[in-house]
Amino acid sequence: DSGVTQTPKHLITATGQRVTLRCSPRSGxxxxxxxxxxxxxxxxxxxxxxxxxxxxxxxxxxxxxAQQFPDLHSELNLSSLELGDSALYFCASSVGVQHxxxxxxxxxxxxxxx
Amino acid sequence: TQxxxxxxxxxxxQEGENLTVYCNSSSVFSSxxxxxxxxxxxxxxxxxxxxGGEVKKLKRxxxxxxxxxxxxxxxxxxxxxxxxxxxxxxxxxxxxNRKLIWGLGTSLAVNP
Numbered sequence: 001d002s003g004v005t006q007t008p009k010h011l012i013t014a015t016g017q018r019v020t021l022r023c024s025p026r027s028g029x030x031x032x033x034x035x036x037x038x039x040x041x042x043x044x045x046x047x048x049x050x051x052x053x054x055x056x057x058x059x060x061x062x063x064x065x066a067q068q069f070p071d072l073h074s075e076l077n078l079s080s081l082e083l084g085d086s087a088l089y090f091c092a093s094s095v096g097v098q099h100x101x102x103x104x105x106x107x108x109x110x111x112x113x114x
Numbered sequence: 115t116q117x118x119x120x121x122x123x124x125x126x127x128q129e130g131e132n133l134t135v136y137c138n139s140s141s142v143f144s145s146x147x148x149x150x151x152x153x154x155x156x157x158x159x160x161x162x163x164x165x166g167g168e169v170k171k172l173k174r175x176x177x178x179x180x181x182x183x184x185x186x187x188x189x190x191x192x193x194x195x196x197x198x199x200x201x202x203x204x205x206x207x208x209x210x211n212r213k214l215i216w217g218l219g220t221s222l223a224v225n226p
Contacts, residue, residue: 044216090157107155
């Protein structure tokens with residue numbers, strides 16, 4: 001158990017819909033990272049938050065947004081969903097800003113868009 | 115664009131065999147991490163290497179960072195079925211972008 005909690009574990013929704021994925025980081029970790037993993041593109045970094053502030057942006061689509069709340073949990077919002085958004089979405093957390101040290105991943109949310 | 119290439123992409127071996135997987139780039143990284151991911155789970159950090167030429171051992175796993183900090187290898191001795199999984203390398207650049215660059219992984223199957 002990494003200490004990072006993601007909900008829900010599975011999500012099936014229709015094209016055009018909007019979903020929210022939730023992540024609770026390890027106790028004491030201030031940084032939260034969101035990743036998308038698909039078979040053909042591997043693990044893609046989406047966005048990072050540190051202590052409530054956006055810190056780094058990766059290949060995140062405009063239809064996607066995220067935030068980190070005062071209690072440090074984070075949510076990833078995916079809207080106008082397309083079939084190609086079907087993937088595993090992982091949240092990871094670490095103590096500091098830089099991803100140099102250990103990063104702990106949650107079990108992921110498997111999103112299926114039908 | 116920084117890229118990390120992992121090879122081989124797939125590897126299927128018998129229990130007890132040795133193997134080496136590679137992670138290569140044309141870019142220099144400040145550090146490099148190896149993760150193992152099992153089906154339905156998130157990646158789990160195995161090791162971080164920082165110094166060029168550094169060798170780290172984790173039981174039967176030996177990790178090496180290239181002298182120029184552009185490549186790394188993971189050697190497993192006497193592989194066991196429990197070693198089965200996706201091995202991912204990730205390179206970190208402490209420069210301006212401060213992003214972690216991920217390889218696509220080596221999928222290892224160790225057959226009993």
